[in-house]
């Protein structure tokens with residue numbers, strides 16, 4: 001597909017803006033030098049220590065922190081952003097030349113992912129500013145739920161009035177649950193027509209909302225004559241493929257809706273379903289078949305498959321109606337297609353709690369993102385990403401082999417035993433269908449599509465290994481992205497204003513833990529696959545500096561170990577009357593102090609420049625520590641168990657909160673920000689860390705009271721250790737509140753007992769064993 005435009009005299013569609021980064025670099029290098037000084041100091045003074053153990057452990061932890069810091073500096077060294085100019089697009093490209101885009105939305109559970117949320121995502125995508133005849137929306141339902149199918153049919157009916165309304169009045173937010181807030185924008189200056197239509201649509205949306213709400217409470221009568229008959233014997237983990245064409249743009253007229261297709265792939269308890277990656281691959285395969293009709297009809301010149309695919313999670317609605325045009329600025333804006341294998345859009349959240357109490361809004365990754373923009377390009381983040389179809393089909397830039405030279409046998413092995421699939425893959429890889437304008441009609445290929453959506457279709461093929469979404473990690477997004485970069489493609493990151501997509505962040509602490517554990521585990525799994533960043537840098541075309549950033553990402557889970565050791569070290573030292581930091585009277589004390597002060601102030605300055613409040617900065621800080629030492633630790637263990645063959649990884653879906661979608665009631669922030677606890681074992685390490693530090697502080701205080709003279713008091717324990725212990729306690733302050741909280745705000749007794757017992761055991765062990773080290 002050649003989508004670059006000619007005419008170098010016209011202003012660019014996209015532009016790289018380089019940001020001056022000298023001061024941050026200088027600060028980062030200062031911190032690095034201090035870290036190196038500290039390591040040297042530790043080695044040199046090692047033999048002078050009374051207690052070797054804490055000194056050695058500190059040395060090991062700090063070596064890790066230094067290594068991690070080098071990875072961070074590498075990631076942030078050059079800072080740049082890519083800006084897009086959609087207003088220039090039509091001067092350069094004729095609308096008829098816009099490529100078709102297949103949109104994939106995945107959902108997996110109508111309870112954890114209330115279907116009204118998914119339906120708003122669908123509505124926002126159907127209404128984007130892009131020729132409708134070039135779009136097809138596929139909703140993948142891994143729950144095989146008649147409710148989702150019902151919701152989709154009702155939503156599509158509503159879309160027939162919603163989409164024209166949005167386009168006529170150029171509505172900015174095209175997800176109704178965000179548009180019809182209880183406090184509508186002032187309509188004084190709007191015409192009477194608009195006001196009437198607005199009221200009508202609000203009313204219609206209310207009806208749709210009610211219908212879905214009522215449907216969610218009833219059981220579906222799936223009798224033989226109804227549309228729901230196929231769901232009659234379907235169990236979510238055991239059912240045949242269901243594909244329903246909900247709406248078709250037969251005429252290809254711009255005023256119609258895009259195609260809307262419901263797919264629930266075959267499930268069978270004997271087969272591994274590969275979670276989201278599996279769902280995405282089935283969508284790809286089905287699209288291929290859609291293409292077959294295109295292929296037959298291509299002769300008569302009316303159909304095609306889409307050279308681009310957009311994939312979004314069910315909760316990520318398109319918040320900026322021009323998002324497709326921004327993407328086109330990237331695809332048309334680079335002279336060389338290698339420079340733009342995929343376009344990842346920024347992810348943000350509509351329900352982000354004030355000051356981000358759980359530290360999950362990823363604000364602090366801003367500088368990381370701008371850093372990798374200057375390398376081979378953005379990570380694929382699983383949602384909000386436009387891929388070139390051939391990139392997903394495993395091709396490398398300027399790859400010619402797969403178009404003609406590969407024999408049929410080989411293509412069957414790669415893409416599966418379907419002649420049509422083979423044909424279509426060849427077409428897609430060669431890009432020869434790029435100029436065709438119209439779309440296939442899905443209903444004519446349903447039968448064939450059902451076949452490739454079956455569970456055994458992929459056996460023995462390259463799906464999930466070289467083609468499509470990659471298997472082997474619950475962070476299938478990063479794994480798929482790294483494999484694309486490993487083939488030499490570059491990618492771009494796009495942050496238009498207003499925010500391109502907004503999603504639903506987890507709003508309860510247990511949900512945060514589950515998500516953080518999955519991410520940390522999934523990222524580490526990538527390291528153990530053949531897509532390991534170092535391997536791809538050596539054998540593939542992954543650039544070395546980006547490989548280092550991938551390493552930083554892969555090692556999230558590993559970081560839990562040194563961080564936990566470092567968080568208990570101060571407690572250990574106070575309790576055993578040993579030291580892991582230089583005495584306050586020594587000049588060397590300035591080194592760790594300098595690192596702490598500069599690093600803290602620098603972190604604050606970084607987020608301050610993004611307009612973040614002091615409270616939010618602190619929340620990001622402390623939750624960084626808390627999440628690492630709790631959820632990431634479990635992620636680490638899960639991967640170790642998996643590598644040892646003792647357990648399997650499970651993709652636990654993050655619950656999406658419907659309360660924030662129900663016609664926009666504002667969340668009561670004060671309560672929402674409070675931590676709630678279930679019986680999750682993930683918080684046990686956190687409570688243990690808190691308890692040992694509290695014990696240390698109390699016993700330190702006790703020692704202080706019982707020591708006579710002032711000099712002796714100073715000698716009882718190190719000030720540095722006490723400071724660290726207090727700091728750790730402050731990080732876990734929410735847990736401290738949880739120890740005394742009631743109901744769901746309290747840590748369950750079972751957890752407290754387990755943690756208390758472990759803490760006691762540690763303290764006793766330390767007391768007894770410290771004399772030996």
Ligand SMILES: O=c1ccn([C@@H]2O[C@H](COP(=O)(O)OP(=O)(O)O[C@H]3O[C@H](CO)[C@@H](O)[C@H](O)[C@H]3O)[C@@H](O)[C@H]2O)c(=O)[nH]1
Nearest residue numbers: 106107108142275276279313314381382383474475653654
């Ligand atoms: O068996 C499954 C499990 C999940 N999903 C879908 O995957 C998406 C992401 O799931 P979610 O629970 O929302 O995970 P998050 O942690 O919020 O998602 C991030 O992290 C995931 C990898 O861990 C990526 O897949 C996502 O794209 C990325 O946004 C949702 O649309 C789900 O419906 C499926 O289709 N099938």
Ligand SMILES: [Mn+2]
Nearest residue numbers: 313315503654
């Ligand atoms: Mn999500």
